[in-house]
Amino acid sequence: MPYEFDEILETIRMTEVEHFDIRTVTLGISLRDCHDRNIEVTKQKIYDKIMKYGKNHVKYAREIEAKYGISIANKRISITPVSIPFDPFHAEEFIEIAKILDKAAEEIGIDYLAGYSALVQKGMTNGERELIQSIPYALASTKRVCSSVNIASTKAGINMDAILMMAEAIKKTAELTKDRDSIGCAKLVVFANAVEDNPFVAGAFHGVSEPEVTLNVGISGPGVVLDAIKEAGYCDTQGLAEVIKKTIFKITRAGELIGRKVAEKHGVPFGIVDVSLAPTPAEGDSIADILMAMGLEDVGGPGTTAALAMLNDSVKKAGLMASGVVGGMSGAFIPVSEDMGMIRAVENGNLTIEKLEAMTAVCSVGLDMIAVPGDTTASTIAGIIADEAAIGVINDKTTAVRIIPAYGKKEGESVDYGGLLGKAPIMSVKRISCEKFIGRGGRIPAPMRSLTN
Amino acid sequence: MKLTEDEIRKITLSAIEELGDKATPDNVKTIVKKAVESFDSSPSDIKMNESSGRAILTSFGINKPGIVASITKAISQCQCDIYDLSQKIMGDFFTMIMIVDLTNSPSDLKTVQEELAKVAEELKIKIYLQHEDVFRYMHRI
Numbered sequence: 001m002p003y004e005f006d007e008i009l010e011t012i013r014m015t016e017v018e019h020f021d022i023r024t025v026t027l028g029i030s031l032r033d034c035h036d037r038n039i040e041v042t043k044q045k046i047y048d049k050i051m052k053y054g055k056n057h058v059k060y061a062r063e064i065e066a067k068y069g070i071s072i073a074n075k076r077i078s079i080t081p082v083s084i085p086f087d088p089f090h091a092e093e094f095i096e097i098a099k100i101l102d103k104a105a106e107e108i109g110i111d112y113l114a115g116y117s118a119l120v121q122k123g124m125t126n127g128e129r130e131l132i133q134s135i136p137y138a139l140a141s142t143k144r145v146c147s148s149v150n151i152a153s154t155k156a157g158i159n160m161d162a163i164l165m166m167a168e169a170i171k172k173t174a175e176l177t178k179d180r181d182s183i184g185c186a187k188l189v190v191f192a193n194a195v196e197d198n199p200f201v202a203g204a205f206h207g208v209s210e211p212e213v214t215l216n217v218g219i220s221g222p223g224v225v226l227d228a229i230k231e232a233g234y235c236d237t238q239g240l241a242e243v244i245k246k247t248i249f250k251i252t253r254a255g256e257l258i259g260r261k262v263a264e265k266h267g268v269p270f271g272i273v274d275v276s277l278a279p280t281p282a283e284g285d286s287i288a289d290i291l292m293a294m295g296l297e298d299v300g301g302p303g304t305t306a307a308l309a310m311l312n313d314s315v316k317k318a319g320l321m322a323s324g325v326v327g328g329m330s331g332a333f334i335p336v337s338e339d340m341g342m343i344r345a346v347e348n349g350n351l352t353i354e355k356l357e358a359m360t361a362v363c364s365v366g367l368d369m370i371a372v373p374g375d376t377t378a379s380t381i382a383g384i385i386a387d388e389a390a391i392g393v394i395n396d397k398t399t400a401v402r403i404i405p406a407y408g409k410k411e412g413e414s415v416d417y418g419g420l421l422g423k424a425p426i427m428s429v430k431r432i433s434c435e436k437f438i439g440r441g442g443r444i445p446a447p448m449r450s451l452t453n
Numbered sequence: 454m455k456l457t458e459d460e461i462r463k464i465t466l467s468a469i470e471e472l473g474d475k476a477t478p479d480n481v482k483t484i485v486k487k488a489v490e491s492f493d494s495s496p497s498d499i500k501m502n503e504s505s506g507r508a509i510l511t512s513f514g515i516n517k518p519g520i521v522a523s524i525t526k527a528i529s530q531c532q533c534d535i536y537d538l539s540q541k542i543m544g545d546f547f548t549m550i551m552i553v554d555l556t557n558s559p560s561d562l563k564t565v566q567e568e569l570a571k572v573a574e575e576l577k578i579k580i581y582l583q584h585e586d587v588f589r590y591m592h593r594i
Contacts, residue, residue, distance in 0.1 A: 008511060011588055015583075069582070253590040
């Protein structure tokens, strides 16, 4: 046999038992040619373009799933940041655009479409300002549209004006979607150093330097890594890093194969593979459980950051070796609400926002799916975003904040969305004011790191 | 398998060397062409760049008479070739791994999967049929 018995069984175990799946195949579509002075014409152009490339997205992905026996959990679409091609429009028109995007997503049969976005790290155009103001209303009046705004980069610095606007937008979104536990905020990400080819929703968008259409893949599989670590038993950390690397290597190879085949079916160029351990609320699909299997009593205690750093680095290294086109995000995601182990740690009082912030300095993204009391002020939220952006900008990495100030709720309660978004216990936030600092506005200059030429 | 330009150049140089004085542009061309063609058709177990027409069937469950017969019957009805087969009984458990060639079959992978699903349902066992590429990508560089 060209394959060993063990090799075949390992693949079967990964795909059938340990929930290894392709987390998402995301079709990136450029909307740069869809602008017209007439909003109705624009809407038609957007709809037609998304349908043209996307109408078979789900069908093709299902065919590949059946052929290779690897499930593709999500089929999604990302688009050019809406503020760029449609800059001349006003808030009301942007909301109209969000609605047509929602309709296209529904028609195609996908759960999320991302790219209701703006890139304002250095400053804002009029259109971008209008778009940010429209975000709460767009998210409240649609189900499938996701929004992200990049407010900082290592090269440009941190746009403090934009941060305050975003904090207010987050508060407003929470209020407008209060009857559904402020779910709008779960579809809104604030980025520093956003990645242009990120396949993971809600932060995905089809960057301006991307081609007309492309297909990116996001791979996951915390369950596979967890079982590999358990099986490895006691070994030193170097040995543990090897175990993680070998496992990730294999799943990345499979992911690249699936991505290429889906792209081939579409007849579009293949973009990148993003190897990110992304948890789901399913039992055993947890990053927290991996950290505990590495030897921690619970997540949030001393040692957590180091363990996470090693995990993140091993994932990146393995991805790098296994694929020629590794995406910029690759690593480990630590969303609280989507990870049973993280939820447990918060409920036990072991994991705080401050420790999570430290963890984001070494994980692949940032403060993700964190619920805070509804009366948290906009300036405090702005402070949290600014802190996170600072970590990203100074360390030249992507960071993000997806925070839910749960309207009308307080510490000790929780928000529950069910499905992939999961359940988030409301965490306590320090009440010390940063209003005067945030109120200064302006832009924190780009750091030393930016002077690389 | 595709040869790189470099490899073809090497073949050409060794052909010229072997021919010595007899080397003319025409006969070198014929020899190299033959060599390249024979390389292309040489059987290789694992080719990385091309997709094979093979699939790997994995089956397991509580052992009972007639499992192999039912599975192979379904496969032969789909006109698939069995390329390799390995079967083990572990306690009460039956396990079987089979490499099946679908190249000459009129049915596609999905149809064969559906046929096998019926067998699996009948015998209360698990049968997975996955395209070989997954295994190749995961375990071979």
